[in-house]
Structures are given as C-alpha cells and as structure tokens.
Amino acid sequence: MKVFTSVWLRRLILYVFAVWCIFPLYWIFLTALKTPIQAMARPPLFLFEPTFANFAKVVGNPDIWAYFASSTIVAAGSSLLTLALGAPAAYILARYSFRGRGDFGFWLLSSRMTPPVAMLIPFFVLYYQLGLLDTHLGLILAHVTLNLSIVVWLLRGFFSELPREIEEAASLDGDNHFQVFARITLPLAMPGLISVGILIFLLSWNEFLFALVLGDSAVRTVPVGLYGFIGYQTIAWAELSASASLLIIPVILFILVFQRHLIRGLTMGAYR
Amino acid sequence: MPLRQTTIQRAERSFILWMLAPATILMLSLTLVPFLVSVYLSFTDYSLTAPETINWVGLKNYSDLLSSADFWDAARITTIFTIVAVGIETVLGVGIAALLHHEVRQAPWLRVIYLLPMAITPIAATFTFRLMFNPTQGVLNHLLGLAGVSPSAWTAAPETALLSLILVDVWQWTPFILLIVMGGMAALPPEPEEASQMDGAGPFRTFFLVTLPRLKPYLALALLFRLIDAFKTFDIIFVLTGGGPGVATRTLNLLAYKYGIEFLSMGYASALAIVMLVFTLVAGQVFLRRLGLFDLKD
Numbered sequence: 001m002k003v004f005t006s007v008w009l010r011r012l013i014l015y016v017f018a019v020w021c022i023f024p025l026y027w028i029f030l031t032a033l034k035t036p037i038q039a040m041a042r043p044p045l046f047l048f049e050p051t052f053a054n055f056a057k058v059v060g061n062p063d064i065w066a067y068f069a070s071s072t073i074v075a076a077g078s079s080l081l082t083l084a085l086g087a088p089a090a091y092i093l094a095r096y097s098f099r100g101r102g103d104f105g106f107w108l109l110s111s112r113m114t115p116p117v118a119m120l121i122p123f124f125v126l127y128y129q130l131g132l133l134d135t136h137l138g139l140i141l142a143h144v145t146l147n148l149s150i151v152v153w154l155l156r157g158f159f160s161e162l163p164r165e166i167e168e169a170a171s172l173d174g175d176n177h178f179q180v181f182a183r184i185t186l187p188l189a190m191p192g193l194i195s196v197g198i199l200i201f202l203l204s205w206n207e208f209l210f211a212l213v214l215g216d217s218a219v220r221t222v223p224v225g226l227y228g229f230i231g232y233q234t235i236a237w238a239e240l241s242a243s244a245s246l247l248i249i250p251v252i253l254f255i256l257v258f259q260r261h262l263i264r265g266l267t268m269g270a271y272r
Numbered sequence: 273m274p275l276r277q278t279t280i281q282r283a284e285r286s287f288i289l290w291m292l293a294p295a296t297i298l299m300l301s302l303t304l305v306p307f308l309v310s311v312y313l314s315f316t317d318y319s320l321t322a323p324e325t326i327n328w329v330g331l332k333n334y335s336d337l338l339s340s341a342d343f344w345d346a347a348r349i350t351t352i353f354t355i356v357a358v359g360i361e362t363v364l365g366v367g368i369a370a371l372l373h374h375e376v377r378q379a380p381w382l383r384v385i386y387l388l389p390m391a392i393t394p395i396a397a398t399f400t401f402r403l404m405f406n407p408t409q410g411v412l413n414h415l416l417g418l419a420g421v422s423p424s425a426w427t428a429a430p431e432t433a434l435l436s437l438i439l440v441d442v443w444q445w446t447p448f449i450l451l452i453v454m455g456g457m458a459a460l461p462p463e464p465e466e467a468s469q470m471d472g473a474g475p476f477r478t479f480f481l482v483t484l485p486r487l488k489p490y491l492a493l494a495l496l497f498r499l500i501d502a503f504k505t506f507d508i509i510f511v512l513t514g515g516g517p518g519v520a521t522r523t524l525n526l527l528a529y530k531y532g533i534e535f536l537s538m539g540y541a542s543a544l545a546i547v548m549l550v551f552t553l554v555a556g557q558v559f560l561r562r563l564g565l566f567d568l569k570d
Binding site for chain 2: 010013014017018020021022024025027028031040041042043044084085086088089091092096098104106107108109110111112113114115116117118119120121122123124125126128141142144145148152176177178181202205206208209213222223226227230237240241244247248251252255256259262263266
C-alpha cells in the first residue's frame, strides 16, 4: 500500500517517463541552436550560448516551403475526401442492419491489416501505367485508401452513440433518410467529424512510404523532404537539426492545439 | 399493409446502397484491383527494368521465395521485432497507466507530453534518434557513461541494431497503449476496486485481480492495432538502418521494398507481399474471432 500509493514515488516515475518522451525533441531543438562545431563536441554540450544562424540559413531554403505546400495539399485533400466517403458508410454500419454487414466491416478493416508494400507495389505499377506518379491526386487517393477504414471505424462508434430520438422525430415529420442524415445527423456529429478529420490530417501529413515512392520532384511532402536532407548531408548536424526543427514546429503546434481531438481520435476506436 | 411495408423497405434499401456506394467503389478500385494486380504479377516475371515483356512463370516466385534464406531470416527478424517491441510497450503502458490514472487530474499536461512521440512526424523523430545513437558523439552513450554503463554501438553493430530499433518503437508507441488503457480505466465504474480495497486487498492485488481483467477488451484492441502496425513498421527501420548492418534488421517489409522498389522485380516482390498479406489476414481473423471483438454481425 505504502509503495504503490506513495505520491512522490508515483510522480517521479511519471516525470521520468515524460522526460523520456520529450527528450528526443528537446535534443533536436538543442542541436539546432548549436554552432556546427558545438554540435559535434565530445562530450555533447547541454549548456552553451545559443545561435540562430542555422535557422536563418535554412529558412531561406525555398525547398522547405515547397514541402509545406505539398504536404498541406495532400493532407487537406485526403482528409476531406476520406471524411466525405467514410461518414455515410460509417452511418449505415452504425444504424442499419443488412446482410453481409459483418463481412463489409471486416473487409474495410482488412485494408488496415494489409502490409503497406502489398498495396504499394500494385499502386506503383498502376500509377506508372496511368501517369499518376508524382501527382497530388495520386498521393491523395493513396492516403484515402490507407485511412478510409480508420475513419469508418471511428465514426461508426461515434454515430452509434448519438441519440436516435431526434432522427426518429425528423423522419416522423416526413423527412426521408437522406434528409435526416444531412440535416439532423451530420450537424450533430460535427464534433466527431472534426476530431477524426484532424487525426487523418496528421496521419496523412506524417505518412512516409507512399509519399516517398509515389511522389518525386513535383510532389515532395515534408517527411520525404526531410529524408532527402538526412540522406545528402550526414555531417552537418546543426544545420540538419534546424531544418528538421523547422519542419516539425508546425506539427508540434498542431498537436498542442488539437490535443483533445487527437487523443480522442487515436483512442476512440478502442472503446466499442 | 404489405404494400406500404415494401415501399419503406425499398426506400431503406436504396438509402443503404447509396450511402455505402462511394466508400465501396473507392475501396474496390483502390484495394481489390491492386490486390488482383498483385496476385497476377506474383505469377509472372514482370520487372520495370523491362516493362515491355511479361512472362507467366506459375508458382516459381513462390517456390523461390519460400526456399530462400533471405525470406526466413526476414520472417525471423520481423517476428522478434514485433513481439519484443509490443511486449515491452504493453508492460510499460499498462504500468504507467495504472500510476497515471490517479494523477491525471493534477497534471493534465502529462497527457500532452505522452501524446508527442506517436503524433510527431516519425521521420523527424527517427532523425534525432540517429544523432543520439551516434557511437562517438551521440548523447545516449554520453548519458550511459555518466551512469557508469559502457558505451553501445547502437545501430552500427549487428548485435545491437535490432534492439535499438525496438527502443525507438517503444519510445514511439508505449503512449498509445498507455492512453488507451487510461481511457479504459476512466470509463470503468470504480466500485469493484473500492470493494476490493475494503476487503483488505492491496493495490497490487486489486490491480491485477480486479482492474486488469476488466480492461481486457480495451487492451486486446490496443494490442491488435499495435501488432498489426509493428508488423508493418517501415519508416524507422528504413531511415535508421536500411535493414543493416548487413541484413541484421531486414524485416519482410524492407525485403519486399528492396525487391520491388529498388530492384523493380515486381513479380517476386508481389509474391512476397501476397505471402505477408495472407499471413496478416489469417492471423487477424484468428485474433478477432478468438476475442469475439469487432462483432459487427447481427
């Protein structure tokens, strides 16, 4: 009893775990503020006079802004499209029973179980034939395919928790199924749709393998651009860290602003 | 009123169809078609180095694959990575959730910090681990040195490379288990725990005998997602070791990537992808049926 409930020991463990979670991010920002020589120092420096020279240097790199643009187009396009396709299907799975419902649900879920290369190789061959390689549309469609099952799965749970009564009242008033869904259910479900949309935006933004293989020069997202930096200059730690920091600052802000939605989205699927 | 009944049913049926159609059509064209293409390619010698020729080779790709040491090595490495990483994540995640459950009201910001590893762009996190793993200038060996532990070669040596990758996966995904278990604990009514404490059971006994069994459905789902995702891991391995040193960390995913995307031998790579797909689907089905989860059947 004493050990387990001892507040101080418990807090210590929680703080140690928090430091462990945040340390790699702290380290990348710290390295970005060092001079190239400080960054290679042995032993590594914790205290030093910070310099913003690395940031000043990488901020002027037009490639970085192109990566942001590509990622924004792909993440926004794919999250909106995934929601538009997924929400109606999720609603049906939540509200109606029909023959083959379980199989339909499992089939959607099976795309999440598919190893990415099993999807990537045919995608690559098909895109090669169709001329979709290195296009925004191609990458958006690929990300929709990756994330649709997650959207359906999460929203199905969300829809099934909405009270039926309001929908029933509307249909007694003479609204047909479509009107009930569009005018009653969707507005009620808006918080859930927003949470799931935010999650999908982040997943699409962070996705690497498909973006690497299906994109190239015209469509290079942030993770692929970052990978390019790492590949080319292995020595310039300070400058690389500045680029990496610059690329993750918006993501960190995004996470901080939308933390509630993200926690809900990431864990919502488990509470059915 | 049988006539009216059928009109209602017909309206409902067409509603269901229209609502399911967009998702179904997209998934059919973007998963089923690629899947069929994959199956077809896996019986051919199709290669993008010579895209104009394509020959039917029957089961040759599969027999080559199943008799190659590369495949079985990769299967072994994938299994070790998946099971060890998810195992550690589960123990740590459940343990910390048990502690955090009582604490979270005082420190809600802890949850945000715990969210960061799994939400931050994985390539960026992987890059910073690369700096930290550096055997001579990296901060990890420095910190270990302060604690009196001898330095490790991390990803640079075959013996430690896989463990280093597991460490990164544990860093990234322990919070996932943690958040799910914590959410589960918050959703459960506290009475059984209170009763158990009143009966004189200590907190450890209460946790293992009362709380943990009730968390099983949440934990099972978290585990399923983690197992699937760990099996699929690509980013951190690709960037940190590229499957090396040698082939020490070459998982099935990396092997398929190498044959398909680097060597462009789509036939052989497709055979490997199909084998992986069949394995995950069968394992996933067994897991789901076993637990009776995801029971969408009415």
